[in-house]
Amino acid sequence: MAAAAKIDVYKEWLGIPEGPRPPDHYALLRLPQFEDDVAKIQKNYKKLNAAVRKYATGKYAAESQELLNELARAMLCLTDAERKVEYDREQGREIDDRDATTGRRPMTSYLQAEGVLTSAQVNEVKSHAERTGLSQRDTVVQLKLADQETATRAYASEIGLAYIDLADMIPDENVLDSVPKSVVRRYTCLPLFVDGERVLVACSTEPSMELEEEFRLRFGAAMRPVLATPKAIKEGIDQYYAQGLRKEKAVPMKVGGAASKLMDKVAQKKPVSQMTDEEKEERSKLGIVLCSMTFVVLANLDAWVLHDLVSICRTFASVDSTCRNANGRRFIRPQKKTATSSK
Structure with missing residues (x-):
């Protein structure tokens, strides 16, 4: 005024x-x-x-x-x-928009803080994305305000995932063999390697529950998603899943799990004469565990199978003793007289 x-x-x-x-x-x-x-x-x-x-x-x-x-x-x-x-x-205030709990921040705020976007361009991006239905990441790239890598870094900050450059990664062959080409193409993702109890997977966007379940079923472990550019992932798929390069495993690879670890230890046979005292003690404990498991299985077998078998036999015995004549009348089959009754 x-x-x-x-x-x-x-x-x-x-x-x-x-x-x-x-x-x-x-x-x-x-x-x-x-x-x-x-x-x-x-x-x-x-x-x-x-x-x-x-x-x-x-x-x-x-x-x-x-x-x-x-x-x-x-x-x-x-x-x-x-x-x-x-x-x-x-007014010149430096603002950190990251969530105090998750560390996330809106991608437009990230780009503005990095000096990539101005306030006017932020409004332009939001308006264009809403009007066209594109994501803000694709909008920024389409409007040529940032390259795909910069936009993906900002998007990673928004959804709380780490960003990686696939050029620095060498995927594990066993992990690649365990995921069909059809799956990685469908979800635009690239499995990398086992990271502790999880499988590291490069994704082009925030992973869906369907994708997470896909990896859980194939590996018996949760996935650890990281973000990479869609272009880099597609190039990785072309490189690591080239025609005739990979033979998919018939049996999915399993990661972690108490049962699998137990069986792995049992499978690693070693002569008793070559064992240390600690190894002998460990094998003894494993033997006790396996015996206990066998006992539980047999007990359940007795409770479920034998009980049902006895019930079936009793039913047949009852049917055998109760018959019907041609007119549908019910009669009881005469019992044989004992020596006492004949007298």
Whole structure:
């Protein structure tokens, strides 16, 4: 708002010292620079609004109305979280938008903090993405505001995944053999190697539950997704799944699991004479565990199978003793007389 010709309303009515006119939102509402307390912002606004309303009638009515509108615009901006972030950046505030718990931050904020996008370009990206239905990552690339790698790094920050350069990775052949080409093409992903109890998988986007279940079934372990550019993943698929290069395993590879570890130890046979005392003790414990498992299986077999077999035999015995004649009348088969009854 332009200052009145005969009166500086900012100084006379609001007590703002001489300086830039119009003042920024914080100075206008008599707040410390970058104040975040919404309650304090609203409290100051109400106080100043009441002070300016005193001049709503009389020769300064027009100036009063204009200043009231300016106060309202400032308050609305500073109490709207998204608009406040944008305004604060314009005022030179360095803002870290990362979530305190997850460490995530919006990709547009990441790109703006990196100096890739301006505030106007952020709005352009959001508007274009909403209008076309494209993701913000694809929108940034399509508008040629950033390359695919930069956009993917920003997207990784937003969804909370690590970004990797596949040029630095050498996938494990056994892991590659365990995942068919049809699967990696369908999900645009590239399995890399076993990382502890998980399988490291490069993905082009946030993995779906379907993809996670696919790897859980194939490896008996959860996947650990990381993000790479779609282009790099497609090139990796072409390289590592070239025609005739890979023979898919009939039996999926298993990672981890108590049962598989136990059987692995049992399978590693070694003559007793070559064992240490610790190995002998371990084998003895394994033998006890296997015997216990066998006992449990046999007990369940007795409870489930034999019990049902006895029930079936009793049923047949009952049917055999109860018969029906040709007319459908029920009769009991005569029992043989014992020696005592004949006498």
